[in-house]
Amino acid sequence: MSVSGSCTPDSGSVLFDVKNPPSLSATATSAVSITQGSAASFSLNIQNSGETTAKFGTITASGGSGLSLSDCAPSDISGSQSLGLSCTITASSSATPVAQTLTISITPSNADSITKTISVTVSASGGDDVGGDTGSSSGGGGASGGAAAVNKKNVTHKPVPPGIMNNTKLQAAIEKVLAKGKLSPEAIGNLMRLSNAISSESTISRTINSGASKSNVTTKIKYTGLKAAKNFVVYEKVPKTFANSSDLITVTAAGAKVEVVLKDPEYAIVFDTVNPNQELEITYSVSKSVSTNVVDLFASEVYAESLADAQAQQTACAQVITPAKNQATGECKEFPTPCDVPSGWDKVDSCKAAATPKDTVKETAEQSEKTGIFSWTLILDILIALVVIAVGYYFFKKKNGSI
Numbered sequence: 001m002s003v004s005g006s007c008t009p010d011s012g013s014v015l016f017d018v019k020n021p022p023s024l025s026a027t028a029t030s031a032v033s034i035t036q037g038s039a040a041s042f043s044l045n046i047q048n049s050g051e052t053t054a055k056f057g058t059i060t061a062s063g064g065s066g067l068s069l070s071d072c073a074p075s076d077i078s079g080s081q082s083l084g085l086s087c088t089i090t091a092s093s094s095a096t097p098v099a100q101t102l103t104i105s106i107t108p109s110n111a112d113s114i115t116k117t118i119s120v121t122v123s124a125s126g127g128d129d130v131g132g133d134t135g136s137s138s139g140g141g142g143a144s145g146g147a148a149a150v151n152k153k154n155v156t157h158k159p160v161p162p163g164i165m166n167n168t169k170l171q172a173a174i175e176k177v178l179a180k181g182k183l184s185p186e187a188i189g190n191l192m193r194l195s196n197a198i199s200s201e202s203t204i205s206r207t208i209n210s211g212a213s214k215s216n217v218t219t220k221i222k223y224t225g226l227k228a229a230k231n232f233v234v235y236e237k238v239p240k241t242f243a244n245s246s247d248l249i250t251v252t253a254a255g256a257k258v259e260v261v262l263k264d265p266e267y268a269i270v271f272d273t274v275n276p277n278q279e280l281e282i283t284y285s286v287s288k289s290v291s292t293n294v295v296d297l298f299a300s301e302v303y304a305e306s307l308a309d310a311q312a313q314q315t316a317c318a319q320v321i322t323p324a325k326n327q328a329t330g331e332c333k334e335f336p337t338p339c340d341v342p343s344g345w346d347k348v349d350s351c352k353a354a355a356t357p358k359d360t361v362k363e364t365a366e367q368s369e370k371t372g373i374f375s376w377t378l379i380l381d382i383l384i385a386l387v388v389i390a391v392g393y394y395f396f397k398k399k400n401g402s403i
Contacts, residue, residue: 019079022054022111027161028104032118036125037093038293041071042118044085045161046106048077057108059087064102064120066095074106075166082192084163086237086299089120097124153292156205159302162195164188170235173261173268178231178305191233194304198232201225202302208295215290217242219300221280231305232274234282238265239297243286250285274304323351 029042048054054077061069072087089102099121107113164170171183174191183191205220221234243249246265251258259268269282324345325332332351335341 019051021050022048022052022077022079022108023050024048024054024077024106024108024111024114026104026106026114026116028116028118029157030119031121032089033121033123034089034091034296035123035293036091036095036097038125038291038296039088039090040293040296041086041088041299043158043160043299044072044087044104044116045082046074046077046085047082048079050111051079053078054108055110057106059085060105060107061089062103062105064089064100066092066122067100067102067120068092069102069104078165081165082161083166084161084301086160086163088297089118091120091122093125095122097122151210151292152208153295154205154207155295156203159195159199159202159204159300161199162192162301162303164191164195164235164301164303169261169266170268173259174233174270174303177233177257177259177268177270191303191305194229194307195302197307198223198225198229198302198304204300206295206298208290208292210290210292212289213287215242215286215288217284217295217298219282219284219298221282221300221302223274223278223280224276225307226276227307227309228276229274229304229307230272232271232280233303234267234269234271234280235261235301235303236267236269236282237299238267238284239294240264241297242284242290242294248286252283252285254281256280256282323348325351 024046026044026046028044032040032042034040044059056074056076059069059072059074061067068090070088070090072085074083074085077083087104099119102118102120104116104118105113106115164174165188171188175181175183201224203222203224205222206217207220208215208217217238219234219236223229223232238246238249243265246260246263246267249265251267251269253269253271255271257270259270260266261268271280274280322335322338322341323332324335324341324347326345328344332348334351338347341347
């Protein structure tokens, strides 16, 4: 059997959906100071610049003498996304009080491992237990006149990288406070983008005052950005060594909305608008004595809904004559600038246009009265003129003998 003729294959193409594998990079706090027998937190941000999800995996520490790593459990990171963690380094009571280098190994199950190093300075424990007297008295004599000692400690650091992408509890808290519905993936991405921007322009200082029966931790956030931040969110993790439940903490933040994210405790604190060089203050209070080292374990993230030019937030006060009306008295007058219009006055286009219907009726009545008087005067003048003409005409006829 034979086959004759030609055979032309169909033309076509095959498309392959090729995506880049996970590719990780990381940034971390470069140096940490810690006391023997205590703990300190540091921030770790992991970025996946690949197009597929990085599966985890472990994060481990090595190289430190008497140092251990905790609270650093990773989760999967989607392509082109990042994960922010607040990890804890604990120094044992026998840790050598010297500067050490701790190596952090980040190992996903489907990508290459990466490492970061942190300089850890361990200092000898100084015995910061609360107690005793200051040695002063307030009258009356004796030790009973002394005041209980208050121990203090200050720390300064930057906000930790944003972790809202994988924190559904924080997302829900922000949704509740902003009352704008469920956050879309685009909105979450925008929060992360703005968080990176304002984190670099924010400095956090934290102070603890620990007394015999009461302790306060005050967080101060200085924002130095050039633009005003709308709905500025401070997300703070409070260590359980300060209080193991939000029910035991009193939070004070003037002008802000406070939302409990978790009772563990974690808070989302929202300020309506934060302007350049403004400093925010948040105070946490508990009715007990705590170690001053607890201040090292607080961690903060900052977010904003939007940024706007600070100039746009200010009221324009150009030299423009501005009419305004007092609604209580009905008085209308002109002011030299919009800023000079006092409270209780409403700006109007003109004082003439601002006249009330009552004023208009009164003015119309006055005009009608004037018009009526003018009309009757005119009629009277005409009648007098007619009488004069008639009398003159009568005498003219009589003189000529016509009558």
